[in-house]
Amino acid sequence: xxxxxxxxxxxxxxxxxxxxxxxxxxxxxxxxxxxxxxxxxxxxxxxxxxxxxxxxxxxxxxxxxxxxxxxxxxxxxxxxxxxxxxxxxxxxxxxxxxxxxxxxxxxxxxxxxxxxxxxxxxxxxxxxxxxxxxxxxxxxxxxxxxxxxxxxxxxxxxxxxxxxxxxxxxxxxxxxxxxxxxxxxxxxxxxxxxxxxxxxxxxxxxxxxxxxxxxxxxxx
Numbered sequence: 001x002x003x004x005x006x007x008x009x010x011x012x013x014x015x016x017x018x019x020x021x022x023x024x025x026x027x028x029x030x031x032x033x034x035x036x037x038x039x040x041x042x043x044x045x046x047x048x049x050x051x052x053x054x055x056x057x058x059x060x061x062x063x064x065x066x067x068x069x070x071x072x073x074x075x076x077x078x079x080x081x082x083x084x085x086x087x088x089x090x091x092x093x094x095x096x097x098x099x100x101x102x103x104x105x106x107x108x109x110x111x112x113x114x115x116x117x118x119x120x121x122x123x124x125x126x127x128x129x130x131x132x133x134x135x136x137x138x139x140x141x142x143x144x145x146x147x148x149x150x151x152x153x154x155x156x157x158x159x160x161x162x163x164x165x166x167x168x169x170x171x172x173x174x175x176x177x178x179x180x181x182x183x184x185x186x187x188x189x190x191x192x193x194x195x196x197x198x199x200x201x202x203x204x205x206x207x208x209x210x211x212x213x214x215x216x217x218x219x220x
Contacts, residue, residue, distance in 0.1 A: 075122050078189075079104040081130030082111035095122050101130070127189050129164055159219040162194040174213040180205045194220045 073093035077100050080086045084105030091099055098118040101107055111130055122128075160169050162184065170181035180203075187203045188194060197215055200206050206214070 075124040077103075077122055077124075078127040079130070080127065082108040083130050084108060091122065093124075096120060097122065097128060100128050159217060162188065162197070162200070162218050162220055165218075173217050175210045176214065196220055 074090050075093055075095065076088060076090050077095075078088050079100050083101060084107075086104060089100060089103040091103060096118065097120045100122055101118070107113065107130055113130075160173060165185075167178055167181045167185065170176050170184055171178055173181075176184070183204050183206075184200070187199070191199070194200075197218055197220060200214060200218070201208075201211055
C-alpha cells in the first residue's frame with residue numbers, strides 16, 4: 001500500500017490507527033444497540049402491588065344493599081299472660097299479634113281468645129296481654145296492648161278490668177278521656193298491672209273526686 005499510494009510510513013501508521021479505532025467504535029455501537037428486555041420501574045410495581053392487596057371490589061351496579069348498610073327495622077313487644085314464654089320479644093317491623101304469640105311460645109291450653117284480632121299489626125313498645133281466668137258473668141278478655149289492643153268487653157254495666165282494658169274501654173268511664181285512659185295504661189305497663197283499684201289514686205290526673213266516680217265501675 002505504501003508503494004501504490006506513495007504514503008510515508010508515519011502516515012500509513014496513523015491511517016492504520018484511525019481504521020482500527022473506527023472499527024472498535026462501530027462494533028461498540030452495534031453491540032449497545034441490540035434489543036434488551038426492560039423491567040417496569042420499581043415505583044410502578046409497588047403501587048400496583050399495594051393497590052391490588054388493599055382494594056376490595058365494590059358492589060356491582062344494581063346490587064341490593066348489604067344487611068350492615070340497611071339493617072332491618074324491628075319492634076320490641078312485651079307479651080304477658082297465658083303464654084308459654086312471656087317476656088320481651090323482638091320481631092320484624094310489620095309483624096302481627098299472631099307473630100307475637102308465636103314468639104312467646106304459643107298460647108297456653110284453656111286461654112280464651114274470643115274477640116282477639118290476631119291480624120292486627122304490632123306497634124313498637126306495646127304490651128300484649130293474653131287474658132287469664134274469667135270471673136263469673138263476664139266473657140274472657142282477649143289481648144290488651146298499651147292503647148292499641150282489642151280486649152274482651154263484659155256485658156253492659158260490668159266493671160272494666162284495669163289489667164286488660166284498652167283506651168276505648170277506659171274512655172267509657174265517667175270523667176276519663178283518651179289522654180287519661182292512656183295514663184292509666186302507662187301506669188299499668190310500668191308497674192306490671194293493678195293489684196287493687198286504689199292504685200288508680202297514683203295515676204296522674206286522677207284526684208279524689210274523679211276516683212270516687214270511677215271506683216264502682218272498675219276492677220283490678
